[in-house]
Amino acid sequence: MTSRPRLATEVNYVNGIAALALFGVLAYVFVTAGLEPPRGFGEGSVVASIGYAMFDLVDLVPDAHGTTEGFLVAFLTIAVVLDAALDGAVMLARRDDEGDSVEAATDGGRPVETADDAPTGAATDESSTEAETAGGDA
């Protein structure tokens, strides 16, 4: 494991060429698309209009900002999705053994190398971590 960022030299250059080719195709299409100058937004606060559109207050959006539909249902759906994602993340991150309280391991949970002067707190952490992963060599 590296202790500082290093330049990756053993990369696959075919992937880079493929990504560059995709960029070339996209750039060619975009440049030759013949787009008009942007219309832009007229007078009025764009941020305020975003807020109005997000809460179905489309009557308050000025005409210079175009016809905007309401997004209240999408807003609530995203709120539910974020809540479900938070619950899912907590469910995934919870350890299987709920009984013992695990101290906060700042080393990412990696099994600690046994040293002669290891503090007792680290030793208990190590034993609990090793019992779970069962892959340590200490």
Added chain:
Amino acid sequence: MAIITEYYLLLSAAVFCIGLYGILTRESALLFLMSVELMLNAANINFVAFAFYWGNLTGQVFSLFTMALAAAEVAIGIGIILVLYRNFDGIDVTEAATMRW
């Protein structure tokens, strides 16, 4: 003097291709997540650029929802990475090749 839309599209294509290269090259799951974020944000740049192009706010509002969806995706992704680290003692995505182990 407004910036023409082609420049935004070129920036978006560049960000997308950087993310694609990261996904094709990297083996660490955390860098995978970062690359997916790059590709999602390339789509956001397109949303905002075309909202300005048409003078319509819908693209800007939708890019906000895309950001919230990206946050939810990252929360689940980091949870998956934690499980990956516990079961494989590392976050190399090429080691976790089967659905069950």
